[in-house]
Amino acid sequence: MTSTYTVVPYESGAWPGAWPEPLRRTAPPEVLERWGAVDRSPHAPRLVVAPGGGGAALLTARPGTAYVKIVDAVGDVPAAVGAVLSYAYEQGLAQVKWEGWTAGPEDAAAAGFAPLRLPLTHGQEAEGPGAGYVRWLYEGGDGVAEPPPYYRQSTHFTCGAVTALAAQAHAGVEAVESLDREAELTLWRDATNFAACEPVGLGVAVRRRWPSSPVEVYLDTDGPVLLDHLSGDEREWRAVLQRASRAEAGRLGVPVEARRLSVAGIRDAVGRREHVLLLVSLATMQGFDVPHWVLCHGAVPGAVVVDDPWFTTAAGESWVDAHLLPVPDGSLDAMSLVGQERGGDFRGAVRIGGRGGAGVR
Structure with missing residues (x-):
């Protein structure tokens, strides 16, 4: 050329x-x-x-x-x-x-x-x-055959719920037409740690909503997460809720792996037609270190394909940017280290088990 x-x-x-x-x-x-x-x-x-x-x-x-x-x-x-x-x-x-x-x-x-x-x-x-x-x-x-439906989160805090709903709609477990604001907010309410969705709580909410879907949580710390911006009682009561989510995961049979899910592991999962809800920092893509959930659903040479439920219209973005977004393996690995600027330094993901006809070519 x-x-x-x-x-x-x-x-x-x-x-x-x-x-x-x-x-x-x-x-x-x-x-x-x-x-x-x-x-x-x-x-x-x-x-x-x-x-x-x-x-x-x-x-x-x-x-x-x-x-x-x-x-x-x-x-x-x-x-x-x-x-x-x-x-x-x-x-x-x-x-x-x-x-x-x-x-x-x-x-x-x-x-x-x-x-x-x-x-x-x-x-x-x-x-x-x-x-x-x-x-x-x-x-x-x-690229990706039969891409997932794209749905933009309607609030600043419902990214985890949206990625889970989009994953299940892509898998054929959830009807695409049911992915709306009521579904978004209802799942967020079940998963939230006020206002964010932390990995264990999100995994538990997925299991409760879709009991037949295999779910596994990866979180390489045993302490509370996404609370570095809080102190005192505001931090403590959320930590109590996170401990309760871990106990609920045990009761429901949701495995919580005390390790990170590597990019190679993400590639393996999407290659098996599974979905990975990955917690990332937006520091690289958007310029601010805010934890955010994206949906990993495909892979191409050198990059993982994600759908991001957020885009910034003030910077000229649209849904075209956020849908079928290829992120190089190295970039995704760096983004998945969350809380680095605030001393958090952890990685979290939720893997949801296999789907039928959609796949990566």
Whole structure:
């Protein structure tokens, strides 16, 4: 593939009033307005320009991941997308995504992109694109067959419940149409340690809701977790609840392994068509060290494929970023060390047993 292209850093604070002349000639005003409407700087925005300057694309990506996202391609769109693909291959990325603001299914298909499944919460996220597309870049692969449904958490604290529901919907254990806010909040209420869901409590809640699903918790500490920001009585009563969750796990037969689940172990699990709810820090991907649950459901060469129930619209993210998100093995390993900046240093995961027809190619 031809690798001739130019990369221009996108200066989101300066360019809305001073776009380069070639870009102003080719990009519709509404596209330039959208590009400048949010601060995309956390995701390293850049313009990739095709040879001769006839086409260009605005790219962004979460730090610590193995993809880039085309926000829009303008001018000679096939040339712009070809330049992006050359750039992505040279960067060794696993995937290119394309938001469907201006891209239609015909343009996407002509460039080798497949449509992404629309999120279940799309109606609540009117600011997001009405379509999205993906192209996997590793040789001979097309990513994850039959991806899970994407549902964005409706609160700042229900990520654990959403990942569990999405996993079970993907497995065919939970009806996809039942994944809604009532289900989200009901499962969170059963799993919460107020306000977060810690690993043992989440595993116990999964077993109670779906008694026939095999569940195993991995937590490499025997003390209370996710409480470093609290002190005194506020910390102690939550620690009591965590001890109660461990006792309940014993009564329900939920194994609690006092060790970490390695990235190799995650790959093995998803290879067996299982799901892993993984607790990670958002320090790398979002810039703040907040514990957060993601769903690991697939693997491609060099990366684990996750669905993240959260995305940050203020930084220009959409569901296209968070769905089918490839995270390099090393990055995922580092992210799974939670509480590092607050002295916590633990790893937690919940593995939910096998599913039927969905799998990784």
